[in-house]
Amino acid sequence: xxxxxxxxxxxxxxxxxALAQVPPNxxxxxxxxxxxxxxEQVRPYLDFRAASFSSWNPARPEMLxxxxxxxxxxxxxxxxxxxARRQVTFFSEAVGGSSFRPGDxxxxxxxxxxxxxxxxxxxxxxxxxxxxxxxxxxxSRNTGGRWSRDGKLFAFSSTRRTGRxxxxxxxxxxxxxSARMVLQVSGGGWFGSDFSRDGSKLLxxxxxxxxxxxxxxxxxxxGEKTLLxxxxxxxxxxxxxxxxxxxxxxxxxxxxxxxxxxRRLRLSDRTQQTLTSxxxxxxxxxxxxxxxxxVYATNENGASVVKVAELPGGKVVARPQIPxxxxxxxxxxxxxRLIGFTLSHARSPSDAYAFEVASGKVERWTExxxxxxxxxxxxxxxxxxTRSFDxxxxxxxxYDPDPKRFPGKRPVIVSIHGGPEGQxxxxxxxxNNFFINELGIALVYPNVRGSDGFGKTFLAMDNGFKREDSxxxxxxxxxxxxxxxxxxxxxxxxxxxxxxxYMVLASMIHFGDRLKAGVNVVGISSFLTFxxxxxxxRRDLRRVEYGDExxxxxxxxxxxxxxxxxxxxxxxxxxxxxxxxxxxxPYTEGEQIVRTVRETGAPVWYLMAKDEGHxxxxxxxQDFQFIATAMFWQQHLLK
Numbered sequence: 001x002x003x004x005x006x007x008x009x010x011x012x013x014x015x016x017x018a019l020a021q022v023p024p025n026x027x028x029x030x031x032x033x034x035x036x037x038x039x040e041q042v043r044p045y046l047d048f049r050a051a052s053f054s055s056w057n058p059a060r061p062e063m064l065x066x067x068x069x070x071x072x073x074x075x076x077x078x079x080x081x082x083x084a085r086r087q088v089t090f091f092s093e094a095v096g097g098s099s100f101r102p103g104d105x106x107x108x109x110x111x112x113x114x115x116x117x118x119x120x121x122x123x124x125x126x127x128x129x130x131x132x133x134x135x136x137x138x139x140s141r142n143t144g145g146r147w148s149r150d151g152k153l154f155a156f157s158s159t160r161r162t163g164r165x166x167x168x169x170x171x172x173x174x175x176x177x178s179a180r181m182v183l184q185v186s187g188g189g190w191f192g193s194d195f196s197r198d199g200s201k202l203l204x205x206x207x208x209x210x211x212x213x214x215x216x217x218x219x220x221x222x223g224e225k226t227l228l229x230x231x232x233x234x235x236x237x238x239x240x241x242x243x244x245x246x247x248x249x250x251x252x253x254x255x256x257x258x259x260x261x262x263r264r265l266r267l268s269d270r271t272q273q274t275l276t277s278x279x280x281x282x283x284x285x286x287x288x289x290x291x292x293x294x295v296y297a298t299n300e301n302g303a304s305v306v307k308v309a310e311l312p313g314g315k316v317v318a319r320p321q322i323p324x325x326x327x328x329x330x331x332x333x334x335x336x337r338l339i340g341f342t343l344s345h346a347r348s349p350s351d352a353y354a355f356e357v358a359s360g361k362v363e364r365w366t367e368x369x370x371x372x373x374x375x376x377x378x379x380x381x382x383x384x385x386t387r388s389f390d391x392x393x394x395x396x397x398x399y400d401p402d403p404k405r406f407p408g409k410r411p412v413i414v415s416i417h418g419g420p421e422g423q424x425x426x427x428x429x430x431x432n433n434f435f436i437n438e439l440g441i442a443l444v445y446p447n448v449r450g451s452d453g454f455g456k457t458f459l460a461m462d463n464g465f466k467r468e469d470s471x472x473x474x475x476x477x478x479x480x481x482x483x484x485x486x487x488x489x490x491x492x493x494x495x496x497x498x499x500x501x502y503m504v505l506a507s508m509i510h511f512g513d514r515l516k517a518g519v520n521v522v523g524i525s526s527f528l529t530f531x532x533x534x535x536x537x538r539r540d541l542r543r544v545e546y547g548d549e550x551x552x553x554x555x556x557x558x559x560x561x562x563x564x565x566x567x568x569x570x571x572x573x574x575x576x577x578x579x580x581x582x583x584x585x586p587y588t589e590g591e592q593i594v595r596t597v598r599e600t601g602a603p604v605w606y607l608m609a610k611d612e613g614h615x616x617x618x619x620x621x622q623d624f625q626f627i628a629t630a631m632f633w634q635q636h637l638l639k
Contacts, residue, residue, distance in 0.1 A: 019043060019627060023620040029594075029606040031628050042630055045434040046623050047371030051076075051085075052342040053352040054098045056333040059105035063340060063365050064088075064098060065352045071619040075110060075125075078352065081363040088127065094617050096120060101173065102151035102334070109135070109145065109154065109173060116613020117581040118535075122156060124173050135176045136160075141537060144191040148199045153220075155182075155192030155202060164536035166190045168204055170220060182223050188537030189213070194241045194249075195220075203240040203249060209544035210421040210452070211460050213237045215251065217267070228265060236260060236456065239284075243312070244291035250275075250311075252282045258455030262296060264312060275314030281453055286330045286339070293317075293357075295339050297327045299453045301383060302397065302425035306330070306341075308357055320355040320362055323348075326425045340365075344427040346399075347375045377402075378433050381426045381445075388449070388476040390469075392461070395454075396446040396477060397424055399436050400486060406440030411491035411637050412481055413443050414474065416507075418498030420450040420545060421459060431626050439630070439638065442487055448473035448503075464547045464554070468561055471506045478514050489514070493637045497521035497615060498585060505563035505593065508570045517573040517636035519629055522585050522614050525593035526565070527558040535583040567596040573636040575605040577625060579612035605632060 019039050022028050051067035054075065063078045067085065072094040076085040089095050091112060098110035108125040119141050124133045136142045140160035147154055154173050157166040161181070166188050171179035182202065183190070189207030196202075199220060206214040212234050216225045228249070229237055238260065240251040247267055252260040255272070262276040262285060276282055278298045285296035292311050297304045304327035308318035325345025332339055337357055344350040349368040355361060381397040388394050401410055413435065417424045424445035435441040447454065448470045450462030462470040474494070482489040493516050496504045501523015508518045524530045531539060531549050547554040559565055574597055578590035587608055594606045607628060609621050616622045 019046070019623055023609075023618075023624055025609055025611040026621060026624060027606070027608040027610065028628075030603070031605045031607060032631065034627055034631060038631055038634070039627060041438060042431075042434055042627050044371040044373050045431045045438075046626065047369070048349055048373075048430055049368040049370075050344075050349040050428070050430070051351050051366040051368050053329045053331070053340045053354075053365075055100045055108070056331060056338070056340055057105050058100050058103050058334045061333060061335070061338055061354075063352055063354070064100060064108065065366055066095065066098065067366065067368065068094075068619070072617065075108070078365050081354070081365045082367060083365075085366065088130070089125065089132075097145065099145070099147065102147050102149065104151055107173070111142070111145070113613075115581045115611045116579055116615070116617055118583045118613055122154075133176070135171065135173055135179070141166075141535075146192050146194060148195040149197055150199070153195065153199050155195065157191050159188075159537055162536075164188065164539075166537060168192050168202070168218070170202070182220050183218050183225060184223070188539075188541055193239060196242055196246045201242075201246070203242065205237060205240060207541070209541065211236055211456055211463075212544075215240045215249070228267075228270065241287050242291075248312070250285075250287065250294070252285065254281075254456045258457060262294065262309075262314065275309070275312075283453075284328065284330055286332055287311075288332050289334050289336050295330050295332065295357075297330060299423075299425075301395070302326070302423065302447075302453065304343075306355075308339075318357055318360055320360045322353070322355070322362055324426070326427050346380050346426055346428060347378050349428045349430065373433075377437055378429065379436050384480065386476055386480040388473045392449060392458075392473075394446060394448055394473050394476060396444050396480075397426055398445075399429065399443040401436050401440045401442060403486070409488035410440055410442045410486060412487050412489075412493070413441055413633070413637070414477060414481075414492065414494045414507075415443055415445050416448070416474070416494065416496035416500040416503040417445070417451070418496065418500045419452070420462060420470065420499045421452045422499070423447055423452045425453075434626075434630060435633065439633065441633065441637070444477065444481070446474065446477045448477075463545060465557055467546065468506070468510075471503065471510055474503065474507045475511055478511060491516055491637055493517045493519075493633065495519040495521075496523065498523060501585070502563065505570070505574075506561070508572055508574065509563060509566045512569060512571055515572055517575070517632065519575045519577070519632065520590070520593070521577045522579060522582055523576075523589065524563075524585055525567075525589045526562040528555065528562065529564075529592070530585060530589060531558075533586045533588065538584060564592055564596060567593060568600050570597050570600065571602050573603045573605075573632070575607070575629065575632045577607045577616075578609075579614060579616065580608060580610045581613040584614045603636075 055064040075089040096111040101107040106127045111120040122135045142158045144157045168183035194203045202218045204216045215228045218225045235255045238252045254260045260281045264273045280298045280300045283299040309316045329342045340354045352365040379399040385395045481487045494504045494507045501520040504518045504520045549555045576590045578587040
């Protein structure tokens, strides 16, 4: 063995030993010690990286991206496609949303919380000096964020008045003392969306639920607001923007049908016109700097299709050939020639891309590493559909192991998304590729009723008293697995996070005889305690989705269907993972289901991070969680 080989071997042993150690802020209960062989097998899958597009430098074609080289995601500058990444923020906590100040290549605003508590603060970064200034009060929750066109003003939402209501504020980021509340509201879904040219007017959206929202025109000086959309109508509106002359506004809405389309409203008489006729949701868009063109993405069975259209008519003039995957963060460069975005697909982590509007040329600006593994080994998803108990069609993305390496019927993990109005889409699976490539487990990602992307009727099919209909959809997925020739219906497990964690517990209650085990990450165990203890700014928003527990009939229903009420029916092994600082699903939701299920005699593993919130963000915690999960599947699904 050469000296270099000896050093490499020693380094690998050291890395494996570190991964096997419990990070200091983790509470571990019932999780066995990791087998060294498993740690070494998993380790390459932990080293993949991802990057996302954040903003364009207003003075030149230079990107601000978010990626992780240490333990948390930070901001980096990239000057050219494929160029080196220069880190510009250095914090122990992850950095969130960020943007350049319009017209100013030296100033960046970004948000950051502490330990996943989602009490986001807004900061100003001066690039030449590296100095960072706190712009908000340091204690409230501050979200959203929209620049005026000249960069002089920044609108954001803050709970500083009550700790619950998201009032709309405006500030000059050069002077934090200039911050003032322009709109006092009741509720947690209010956000500033766009300024008029002179900054005197502000478009504000009130998000009531996934199926309902409102658009207001607000006088930035007096706070007087005018409702522009129908009152109390079950219509979804999103991202309102002023036209170039401020006489009209653009937005997406499902007002005219099942899917959200790009629409225009004339402010003088409130008449509306639909500018797109897609068969799917227009999921995101951005207006060009002169507001004469639009770039938008449609969500077509989970995959993104991007188009550029002229305004005001909506005629499509470009359709760049972007690899099949999921696009987010579309943004025009101030030069009007480039559009930046983030792209993720099965064989590539999320990375920052851009395309040139005139030529349609697509370039990859970052190329994130995959731990030395060949991403071409990763399974491409196949889309399947099946009928549920009432004839409703549901779908799923299925990732199959290589049949040459893993012959015969394969065990299955059904991975259920959160939301509930989330959507399983054909993104990069990251560490989960380990289950497919190394353990030979098939992964099934269903989109049950209540999922986004399939029309507003489908989205509302699980609301209130219909909650368990979505659980019955998992039964239909299990039926499909039983008919699938390459899958082993005798070895099936469920996994999910947040609302998906509730679905895991509910599935183990309803279909325990058809399942081997379940992993519940930051999931709801009792709708009553969840609604009582979730953060105040979220409570009314969640009542619209799950039901209002203050109504006696609904309270009785929510108690009856809650997993905590039915925990005695959970007999299969369960792994529960929570974050102590979680403002959405408090960690107590996990503790109570762990305690109650253990009373029935079922084996339960428990993992709780004292420095995390709604999901783990810090690299050591993520690594430990994943290895523990892999060991759980080895012991309770594969054996």
